[in-house]
Amino acid sequence: MSEKNREGKRAARDRLAQEREQQKARDRRRRALIVSSAVVGVLGLAAIAGVIAANSGDGDKKDASGPAAPPTGATGKDKLTIPVGEDSAKSTLTIWEDFRCPACASFETQYSPTIHELTDKGQLKVEYRLATIIDGNMGGTGSVNAANAAACAQDAGKFVEYHDVLYKNQPPETDDAFGKDSRLLELAEEVDGLDTAAFKKCVEDGEHVSWVNKSNDAFRAGNFTGTPTVLLDGKNIFADQNNPLTPEKLKQQVEAAAK
Numbered sequence: 001m002s003e004k005n006r007e008g009k010r011a012a013r014d015r016l017a018q019e020r021e022q023q024k025a026r027d028r029r030r031r032a033l034i035v036s037s038a039v040v041g042v043l044g045l046a047a048i049a050g051v052i053a054a055n056s057g058d059g060d061k062k063d064a065s066g067p068a069a070p071p072t073g074a075t076g077k078d079k080l081t082i083p084v085g086e087d088s089a090k091s092t093l094t095i096w097e098d099f100r101c102p103a104c105a106s107f108e109t110q111y112s113p114t115i116h117e118l119t120d121k122g123q124l125k126v127e128y129r130l131a132t133i134i135d136g137n138m139g140g141t142g143s144v145n146a147a148n149a150a151a152c153a154q155d156a157g158k159f160v161e162y163h164d165v166l167y168k169n170q171p172p173e174t175d176d177a178f179g180k181d182s183r184l185l186e187l188a189e190e191v192d193g194l195d196t197a198a199f200k201k202c203v204e205d206g207e208h209v210s211w212v213n214k215s216n217d218a219f220r221a222g223n224f225t226g227t228p229t230v231l232l233d234g235k236n237i238f239a240d241q242n243n244p245l246t247p248e249k250l251k252q253q254v255e256a257a258a259k
Contacts, residue, residue, distance in 0.1 A: 059179020
């Protein structure tokens with residue numbers, strides 16, 4: 001065999017070996033891509049499932065088709081206000097809140113000691129108005145069910161105590177824990193005299209859900225920007241960025257009006 005033929009065969013073998021190595025490399029890349037795609041797919045499904053679980057939860061759905069039954073002692077137009085304090089108080093603080101709203105919990109943590117002090121002194125009347133915007137934004141039923149439970153607590157004369165317990169135990173915004181009757185009833189055990197058969201039935205039957213939804217309709221009709229919305233004698237004092245409200249400023253204004 002000539003030297004030229006041997007070189008040709010050698011070159012052919014080299015090309016064949018090179019092609020085999022290139023094919024092996026392509027096969028490795030393809031397998032890696034398949035595995036990566038599978039992992040991404042699983043993670044993607046897990047993420048979607050997590051979002052669905054966080055948003056929808058396994059909250060207890062209530063029938064909201066019945067008439068709006070206001071809780072005991074509710075006042076104002078359509079009886080959508082839960083009043084706290086003396087009617088003779090010179091100042092009225094209106095608070096629109098959502099029990100799933102983190103900003104509302106922050107407001108309560110900062111302001112509730114001052115608000116309770118002023119109502120106890122007879123200087124301030126508070127009008128609590130309930131909204132359910134977090135359910136609409138995040139999914140779930142926690143806002144509605146917690147508001148219904150708070151209205152049930154109002155029937156029992158325990159609204160303020162239960163209201164405060166709900167905010168102290170507020171779950172993360174994406175956690176629909178308040179959508180579960182079991183959690184709302186568990187928290188009622190922290191309020192003396194509230195853990196009763198009547199309260200349990202009111203919560204589980206969703207006795208005030210239609211009323212809660214009507215209250216939220218009123219919130220939307222008011223064109224408020226969000227919760228909490230805080231009005232002192234009809235003036236929005238919480239949204240003034242040029243003169244931010246503080247508990248001390250609120251106390252000063254109320255005490256001045258009481259003189």
